[in-house]
Amino acid sequence: MQRRDFAAALTAALATPAVLGAAPAAAADRSGGGSGLPHHMRAVLAPELDDKGAAHALVPHLYDVGFDWHPPTADLRDLDFIVAYGFGNRPPADGGDPSKVRPEPGPVNEELADTVARIRRHRDIPVYAQWEIARFLESKHHMKNVTSIEPVIAPDGTITYLSTDGVAAQVAEARKDLPGGIGRAGVVGFRDHVKRCVQTTRDRGMTAYAPKGFSMPGTYDPESGQAWTRRRDLYLVHDMAAQWSVLREKLVREAYPHG
Template identity: 35%
Template sequence: MRRRTLLATAPALAAVAASAPAAQAHPAGHAVTALMAAELGGTRTAGRIAETLEHTLLARQPATAPLSRLEYVVAFSFGNRLAADGTATPGPMNAALATVVEHLLRARRVPVYGQWEIADVLADRGIHDVIRIAPDHDADGKEIYLSTDGVALKALQHRAAQGHRGGTAGVIGHRDHAGRCALTIDSHHAAYGTEGRAPAGLPLPAWYDRDSGQPWTRDADSFLTADTTGRLALAAQSLQAMPAA
């Protein structure tokens, strides 16, 4: 993830509202609905805004699904470590995320799409059948940053090319990132028919690597600020895509 890419275009969530499984209501949802109704006079738009904010902003943790329901896994990296020459290496957080993937695979063998930092750790541990998701490069050979949405799309496009559509994706990521990872997969439901869920009973790492090469992943305050910015942008895109009342 990268702060400047958190505002990158993501597919609108409007189509999801009609077709994807409904998200669990947030305890504060009724209060937000009442506030929007009071501020906007009980209009239909007030309800749309409240529902969008509840889904994208209030619900920070992803819905879960039992391992038996997962058809594939998408593992999202979190930070990295930079060598003296600027070369990026996976770092301890992505090693921890790779361990979560290992635990899941011991319980259920499913295809795994892993962002390169996680895939490389798994390969070093002898797990070579992970579908590695790596950044693209521009015409000058410069690496194009791989965003959260980019990882999700690469995984979904690969599955579609293999003739697979729909199903539940097990989302592996940092605890504070996993919610947006699942939301991003859900945002592609209209095109790919899939949903993102955290594996039930499988704890996700919640600590922060203060030596991460990505400054916004070094502490909770920095990341949650960046993550909220991304969620707000996603909410705005959803509202803009809604048809006029």
């Protein structure tokens, strides 16, 4: 019965017009106050685990990872630079060893570059862009003041592509010694990736938000060279797995800081 109640609460929350326009956390609260979605999640999970305390501790994480896909935002005027994270690619146009031949940036990264260009028209601030995006900023938009975050290339030509965290680390390193400090980052990323991009940027010691009022690209490329970025159902699982991995490390470190 509790599972059916949970399903009914979720359906009602998603079907309520007022909730659809709300931020995710607010949506859960407005779907019934104390009887909102997190409440129903705790009600189902506590008897399933036979542990009310564990359920109470887990539900905020379950909600955040599985039900909240919106990043925190800030006005563009309050941001000092842009960080743009790539999403997917296309196989190398002329073939070759994929470990030593760069892929094509692909249409999604072109859309991300277009988004950066749209933002820059409103405020001329420095841009740090993963190379797949930077290529379009340079060739299509002829944009200046762009730092391309490049992959690591070994002496034998082997290419190691940077993860989301690897890109954030490079940006943090590039800005750490600026006279005015690192500043506040405006994060650009694919619609289903951008929340994690903001989190990862913050985890690297930067204040970060998505620019308020700017939509992010959300159309998947079925020809992407990265299989998990071809379909939304597959990517969401991938992204949740990445969020859980980072969260696990944080929680263990907080619980046992000395090992």
